[in-house]
Amino acid sequence: MELITDIRQMQRWADATRAQGQRIGFVPTMGYLHAGHLSLVGQAQRHCDVTVASLFVNPRQFGSNEDLDCYPRDVKRDARLLSEAGTTVLFLPDARMMYPDGFQTTVEVEQVTRGLCGAARPTHFGGVTTVVLKLFHIVKPHVAVFGIKDFQQLVAVRRMVSDLNMDIEIVGAPIVREPDGLAMSSRNAYLSTAERQAARCLVEGLAAAAALVQRGETDGLRILAAARRVITDEPLARLEYATLADPETLEEVSTVCAPTLLALAVYIGKTRLIDNCILSRESTVEGRRLEAARDASARGAT
Numbered sequence: 117m118e119l120i121t122d123i124r125q126m127q128r129w130a131d132a133t134r135a136q137g138q139r140i141g142f143v144p145t146m147g148y149l150h151a152g153h154l155s156l157v158g159q160a161q162r163h164c165d166v167t168v169a170s171l172f173v174n175p176r177q178f179g180s181n182e183d184l185d186c187y188p189r190d191v192k193r194d195a196r197l198l199s200e201a202g203t204t205v206l207f208l209p210d211a212r213m214m215y216p217d218g219f220q221t222t223v224e225v226e227q228v229t230r231g232l233c234g235a236a237r238p239t240h241f242g243g244v245t246t247v248v249l250k251l252f253h254i255v256k257p258h259v260a261v262f263g264i265k266d267f268q269q270l271v272a273v274r275r276m277v278s279d280l281n282m283d284i285e286i287v288g289a290p291i292v293r294e295p296d297g298l299a300m301s302s303r304n305a306y307l308s309t310a311e312r313q314a315a316r317c318l319v320e321g322l323a324a325a326a327a328l329v330q331r332g333e334t335d336g337l338r339i340l341a342a343a344r345r346v347i348t349d350e351p352l353a354r355l356e357y358a359t360l361a362d363p364e365t366l367e368e369v370s371t372v373c374a375p376t377l378l379a380l381a382v383y384i385g386k387t388r389l390i391d392n393c394i395l396s397r398e399s400t401v402e403g404r405r406l407e408a409a410r411d412a413s414a415r416g417a418t
């Protein structure tokens with residue numbers, strides 16, 4: 117695996133690779149990698165000839181009271197994992213190179229970033245789309261892979277790519293979970309043993325709502341109540357939001373008659389975790405996975 121830290125050098129590499137007719141797959145990350153990130157590398161490899169992963173803890177997507185300074189970092193381990201996964205290039209810029217003095221241009225996707233996480237994190241998605249656009253101009257990918265775990269981010273990036281006529285295919289990758297169902301996240305590293313147990317309430321809340329929908333329930337309030345009850349029953353958890361939304365527009369909906377996004381943000385102690393699923397009356401792979409996760413959680417698997 118080649119390590120590139122310089123923006124111009126990354127662009128020259130991308131130009132040369134494109135000139136050879138090779139397709140570039142791209143996986144942007146903030147590092148402290150887990151199997152979820154590596155599954156994105158696998159997806160990029162499936163779609164392309166070469167794969168670039170970036171590792172950049174983007175200061176512009178953290179609010180002033182958020183965890184930028186203590187965000188977990190282990191570049192050496194990340195580089196080893198990416199190399200073992202067959203990544204072609206690791207792009208590792210620093211913040212001064214990405215945001216030199218005088219930097220003043222941002223890109224904002226307006227509507228889909230307002231609700232869900234955007235309500236409590238009003239500057240977050242502007243920081244995300246700005247850095248993603250910069251990275252796209254630097255890495256020049258044909259395909260970029262984003263996790264469905266950050267559903268609103270995926271929708272915002274798709275919107276930006278479509279609105280700005282960018283010639284990049286955006287691929288959404290399924291959520292990779294721990295054996296007990298907890299969605300993998302770099303922030304899980306913050307959890308104490310008791311909090312780690314408590315964090316199961318997110319997937320259990322999703323599973324409770326999914327089970328209700330499978331039994332024919334369509335009323336949004338009842339479905340949300342089922343998810344909320346699981347979370348409010350957990351003493352270490354504090355619900356930020358549980359919302360039903362149209363998976364494309366992210367507008368809130370009050371009934372579940374078509375496949376519908378159920379998205380959650382929950383504080384476990386001081387750690388903010390998110391998770392989501394698509395609710396559907398039909399039995400889906402995701403629905404069966406949630407059921408299995410709930411069973412595993414009940415058995416105490418971690």
Ligand code: AMP
Nearest residue numbers: 145146147152262263265266291292300
């Ligand atoms: P992050 O390093 O948290 O910015 O995440 C980088 C990419 O990995 C984003 O596209 C995330 O959506 C994705 N990702 C994070 N966690 C998971 C997971 N558990 N399963 C699949 N993708 C994930």
